[in-house]
Amino acid sequence: MKRRDFVKASALAGLSASIAPTAFARARSRLRVGIVGTGLRGRSHLSLLLDRDDVEIAALCDIEQFMLDSALKMVADAGKPKPRVYTGSDDAWRRMYADGKLDAVVIATPWEWHAPQAIGAMEAKIAVGCEVVAGITLDDHWNVLRTQQRTGTPYMLLENVCYRRDVMAVLNMARQGLFGEVVHLEGGYEHDLRAVKFNSGEPGAPYGGGVEFGDKGWSEAKWRTPHSVRRNGDLYPSHGIGPCAMWADIHRGNRFVRLTSYASKARGLHDYIVKNGGEAHPNAQVKFALGDVVTTQIACANGESILLTHDTSLPRPYSLGFRVQGTGGLWMDVNQSIYLEGRSPEPHKWEPAQAWLDKYDHPLWKKYAGDAAGAGHGGMDFFVIHAFVEAIKRGEPMPIDVYDAVAWSAITPLSEQSIAGGNRTVDFPDFTEGKWRDRPRIFALDDRY
């Protein structure tokens, strides 16, 4: 970003800060943080939080002793004081919030808990960093939004992919006009999760080793797979849509207007059970509702189209399938290539993207690449926690805010409606109630967070 853009951006950020909720508008130097859900993801956040001098891990909550013990060991190994522990029932988190000693909570529980646990925290004036997704039903999303508006408590969706290094470099390029006017975007969650959706149920062995799920599974196999049995839609939209929303300035002068979804037949999970557990295994009788490949087309108010893909039940290498295309050219992450008309060496020929990504490396990555080294998912996990902590400390608005959270997550119930209605086109609710038109950009404007 050019210096004058930074100056303009900082001024806008200052303007937004002046309307931040009062209780959190004061700066603070250190946060007392609790974590609800100390499973695989909660512990990944814990590890980043333990590295920080401006955070005290004040409380942990989980219902499974193995998970809590693993988290407590991490705290002890880091030489930090033992946090208070809340457990014993599904609503132990209510006691943790009621004790009144937290500034912020990180929620990393199964999806169905996100909305109630976030709403409870906001009511208790505890800032929320919520793992993806924000809720299950459309009502959940409205309730999360209304609670945030009523209480003024900060709420951030911890969508880490927005902070991926290439995604941020491409954001930098898009903001500087290298793709011309952005016209079409693609993204998705294209990740072979078969060995995540099934395992042996043994604590400590989350990936593969069996074809059990639900009550007999462990970690995500316990709670994620039942969604594939019952639901047919894009069940995990935010890793794909988050970056697209930032590239398209959604809720900052643009919005999603309507969507249409298609689901392929469901074969992959049954095939995996038969191959790994045999035809006679009881789970070979399970009928999965979730189509193996679910595609969703979204129309935006400014005329862009977005293609989103959910593909988690078939053999395939991991990819989020990003594409940013405009009047000046395009970038695609699958072939790690770019083509910029008049700038790429040869017409109609792909060019390796890396030199462009290096040249337009985002200021945040330039500053914090060293701190991010070793953090989860290629370092991007460092940035999402860093942003959450820094924005609260400074009393500034959340960079991925409640409007982003509910709109990105609402793609799931809307895509389910579309598919159930024979690929019906469904109108997208305007969660901002018109405010999308003039809200200024705030995401990743500089090198602070």
Ligand SMILES: NC(=O)c1ccc[n+]([C@@H]2O[C@H](COP(=O)([O-])OP(=O)(O)OC[C@H]3O[C@@H](n4cnc5c(N)ncnc54)[C@H](O)[C@@H]3O)[C@@H](O)[C@H]2O)c1
């Ligand atoms: N952003 C990312 O890259 C990323 C990666 C992995 C997971 N996630 C998300 O993080 C969340 C957790 O996923 P995970 O892989 O850690 O799953 P997990 O099953 O390993 O962990 C979930 C934890 O929540 C606990 N839990 C369940 N109900 C609870 C309750 N009522 N109160 C307190 N604790 C409760 C479980 O005992 C478990 O320890 C999910 O929403 C998932 O989608 C995000």
